[in-house]
Amino acid sequence: MTNAVFTLSAPARRLPRLKALEPWLYLAPALGILLVWIYIPLIEAFNLSFYQWNMLPRSQPRYVGLDNYANLLSLPDMHQAVINTVLYTIGLLPISVGVPLVVAILTAGLSGRLRNLYRSLIFVPMIVAPIVAAIVWRWLLNEDHGIVNVWLQSLGFDAVAFLNDPDVALWTLVWITGWKLIGFSTLLFAAADGAINASYIEAARMDGATRWQIIRDIRLPLLSPTILLLTMMTILFGAQWSFVYINALTGGGPLRSTTNVYFLMWDYGFKTMSAGWSTAAGIMVFCVFGLIAIACLALMKKFAVYDE
Amino acid sequence: MTNNRRSNPTSAHAVMIGLSVLAIFPVYWMVQTSFRPQNEIFTTSLWPSDPTLDNYRAVMKVMPIFGILWNTFLMAAATTVAQIVTGLLAAWALVRWRFPGGRLAHSLIALSWLVPFQVVMIPNYVLAAKLDLLDSLTGLVVPNAAAAFAVLVLYNAMRGFPREVVEAARMDGANSLRTLIEVVLPNLRAPVASISILCFISAWNEYFWPLLLIRKMENSVVQIGLQFFMTQEGNDWGLLMAAATLASLPILIIYLILQRQVVESFMKSGIR
Numbered sequence: 001m002t003n004a005v006f007t008l009s010a011p012a013r014r015l016p017r018l019k020a021l022e023p024w025l026y027l028a029p030a031l032g033i034l035l036v037w038i039y040i041p042l043i044e045a046f047n048l049s050f051y052q053w054n055m056l057p058r059s060q061p062r063y064v065g066l067d068n069y070a071n072l073l074s075l076p077d078m079h080q081a082v083i084n085t086v087l088y089t090i091g092l093l094p095i096s097v098g099v100p101l102v103v104a105i106l107t108a109g110l111s112g113r114l115r116n117l118y119r120s121l122i123f124v125p126m127i128v129a130p131i132v133a134a135i136v137w138r139w140l141l142n143e144d145h146g147i148v149n150v151w152l153q154s155l156g157f158d159a160v161a162f163l164n165d166p167d168v169a170l171w172t173l174v175w176i177t178g179w180k181l182i183g184f185s186t187l188l189f190a191a192a193d194g195a196i197n198a199s200y201i202e203a204a205r206m207d208g209a210t211r212w213q214i215i216r217d218i219r220l221p222l223l224s225p226t227i228l229l230l231t232m233m234t235i236l237f238g239a240q241w242s243f244v245y246i247n248a249l250t251g252g253g254p255l256r257s258t259t260n261v262y263f264l265m266w267d268y269g270f271k272t273m274s275a276g277w278s279t280a281a282g283i284m285v286f287c288v289f290g291l292i293a294i295a296c297l298a299l300m301k302k303f304a305v306y307d308e
Numbered sequence: 309m310t311n312n313r314r315s316n317p318t319s320a321h322a323v324m325i326g327l328s329v330l331a332i333f334p335v336y337w338m339v340q341t342s343f344r345p346q347n348e349i350f351t352t353s354l355w356p357s358d359p360t361l362d363n364y365r366a367v368m369k370v371m372p373i374f375g376i377l378w379n380t381f382l383m384a385a386a387t388t389v390a391q392i393v394t395g396l397l398a399a400w401a402l403v404r405w406r407f408p409g410g411r412l413a414h415s416l417i418a419l420s421w422l423v424p425f426q427v428v429m430i431p432n433y434v435l436a437a438k439l440d441l442l443d444s445l446t447g448l449v450v451p452n453a454a455a456a457f458a459v460l461v462l463y464n465a466m467r468g469f470p471r472e473v474v475e476a477a478r479m480d481g482a483n484s485l486r487t488l489i490e491v492v493l494p495n496l497r498a499p500v501a502s503i504s505i506l507c508f509i510s511a512w513n514e515y516f517w518p519l520l521l522i523r524k525m526e527n528s529v530v531q532i533g534l535q536f537f538m539t540q541e542g543n544d545w546g547l548l549m550a551a552a553t554l555a556s557l558p559i560l561i562i563y564l565i566l567q568r569q570v571v572e573s574f575m576k577s578g579i580r
Contacts, residue, residue: 022484026401027413030394033454034420041431042423048430055430057437103327107320114321120567121328124335126574127559129513131531132552135538136338139545145350147337183331188575240424244515248535265426270520275430282427293422 042286049280054273061275068280077256077264078281085239085260088174092238095178096185097230101223104189105215119190122183130180130244137176138163138249163249166257173245173258177238185230192226193219225304232296236289261285335556342549349545363550370541371533372526373554379445380529381558384511386449391507392500395458400488402459403466404474414463420456425516433520443523451517458503461576465499466492502573505566509559530555 049068053061072078110118125133140146141162149159162172196219204214220227239260246252252259252267259267261281269278341349343359367373402414425432432451441447469492477487493500518532525536534555541547563570 020407023401023405023407023410026397026404026484028397030398030417030454030459031413033394033451034417034456036435037432037451038420038423038428039416041428041435044431045427055434103323106323109317110320110324115324118324118328119571122324122331123571123574124560124563125331127509127513127563127570128335128556129515129531129534129559131513131515131534132338132556133334135534135548135552136334138538139341139549140334140337142543142545145545147352150352179330179334183327184574186327187571191575236422240426243426247519248538262424262426266429269430279427279430282424286424286427289424290422 045279046283048275049283051276053275055269055275056273064276068276069284072277072280072284077259078261080256081259081261081264084170084258085262087170088177088242088260089235089238091171091174092178092181092234092241093231095175096181096234096238097227100182100185100189100230101227103186104193105219108190108193119187122186124183125180126184128180130241131248133176133180134245134248137172137179141172164254166253166255169250169254170258173242173249176245176249177242180241188226188230189223192223196222221305225300225306228296228300228304232293232300235296236293338549338556339553341545342553344546346546363546364554366547367551367554370547371537371551373530373533373551375526376528376530376533377554377558379527380512380531383445383448383529384508386445387452387511388504388507390449390453391455391458392503394454395462395503396488396493396496398454398459399462399466400484400492402463403469404484404488417456417459429516429520432517436521442521443527444521445527447521448514448518448529452511452514455507458507461499461503462496465496469495501569502576505562505570506573509562509570512559 048061050063050065051061052064052068053059107115107118128136140148141160143149143159143161143164146162148162153159160168163169200218200222201214204218209217240262242260243262243266246258246260246263247266250258252263262285265278265281265285268274268281340355342363343361344351344356345358345360345362348356348358398413398417402410436442436447436451439447441450473491474487477491478484482490513531514529515531515535518529519535522528522532525533528536534551537551538548
């Protein structure tokens with residue numbers, strides 16, 4: 001009896017439920033991959049950060065509470081890495097935001113074929129693979145035979161150990177990271193600048209505004225969304241972009257002078273095989289950068305000027 | 309006053325020429341070094357006096373470069389197709405229906421790029437080992453088979469699609485999948501092309517995940533091949549530059565042909 005009732009009412013009841021499932025079927029592949037490879041691992045990393053584990057399949061993780069965090073926070077390596085992370089970011093900002101902004105404003109008057117040629121040339125570094133960029137700059141900056149040092153010496157300077165001098169290596173890596181971005185940022189600014197309504201500038205000029213006044217009072221405010229976006233991207237991801245160059249060119253050295261927090265995680269994780277330290281550092285970095293991201297978004301809402 | 313507008317073209321040209329040289333010179337130097345015979349590597353003339361293909365022959369001897377390039381192509385193509393398929397389906401779900409949890413799903417997708425790979429690399433590595441994905445091309449593709457960028461770009465493109473057309477298709481009895489494939493998809497050529505370009509290039513250039521996953525040279529992709537090569541051949545610059553040139557060639561060719569589209573798709577993505 002109950003069976004019969006069940007089969008009778010089932011189709012009517014199941015149909016709306018199936019309907020409700022439909023969007024989730026479409027979402028499943030993308031959401032599934034993001035859950036399995038990003039969000040669940042994030043929770044696992046959080047969990048692992050309370051354990052000591054050398055990542056060998058047979059060994060059991062040992063619970064150590066907050067020890068990993070406490071150790072990391074008192075470790076000179078970590079302090080150095082945090083300072084270096086800040087240095088990478090500060091060093092990158094002029095290359096990824098400052099220079100491109102100035103170049104875009106200075107060259108706004110250009111037009112025609114040559115402009116297009118410049119644009120396609122300055123974009124090239126963006127599509128060059130990071131490891132190729134690393135290898136090529138390693139050759140250009142080679143201490144004995146690299147063309148940059150040959151030029152420096154012919155101008156009467158001493159050769160610079162770009163990658164082996166602890167005072168210079170970090171800035172060399174900043175430069176290589178920035179080299180890839182500079183043209184791309186310039187094009188972004190140029191596009192934003194080109195989108196500025198020409199009648200504003202015309203009107204200001206009619207009123208006798210000087211070129212600098214036009215830049216300060218019209219161009220820069222209207223470029224502010226792009227300025228803020230690129231600044232935010234650099235702050236959030238600059239240190240991550242440098243990772244390839246650190247790993248390929250300096251291995252964090254000399255004397256740990258180029259190690260930033262991302263390379264430190266890699267070093268703890270896959271060189272010294274301490275999963276707990278690596279994930280603890282990772283969770284701290286994630287939280288700090290998450291807070292920075294929220295702050296940046298709030299700032300963007302507050303300060304960006306939009307032409308409405 | 310009107311002179312101001314032209315913003316002094318000579319100085320503008322000078323600035324742009326400077327920036328162009330800065331951008332292109334390293335690539336040029338890579339290519340010209342790759343054609344230098346052994347005894348001419350350290351000369352500083354702009355072009356070798358006696359160009360040779362010796363370095364390329366040497367590269368082919370030291371590593372299976374064509375097999376590696378083929379692996380990289382397969383990996384990048386598979387990643388691209390996967391990201392477009394998963395992106396299309398997910399974006400369609402978010403555009404076609406309003407449903408409880410939809411906003412949450414949307415934010416989960418949109419925020420996924422905030423998680424740095426280094427934070428999740430250990431759990432990812434452990435999972436890949438458990439699934440027997442180490443040292444395989446499948447392992448390179450699977451974790452990247454969906455991307456926030458692809459979903460969001462397609463979502464924005466689909467939102468602009470006229471609702472009446474979708475409704476009309478439903479009246480005609482087309483189910484949601486058929487509507488997506490036959491009605492919506494044909495109008496998405498531009499965003500699909502843009503995602504394909506961006507995804508292919510970034511998959512081709514991907515470094516970190518292959519570095520973790522790949523052990524053997526013959527299973528390698530070209531970025532890791534170069535890394536191995538740099539550690540082994542250290543300062544054989546002619547050889548290294550030939551390998552780096554070969555690794556960059558496919559991307560540079562794509563750029564030569566599809567220049568405008570490539571630049572546009574990168575600009576749309578922000579940076580990531």
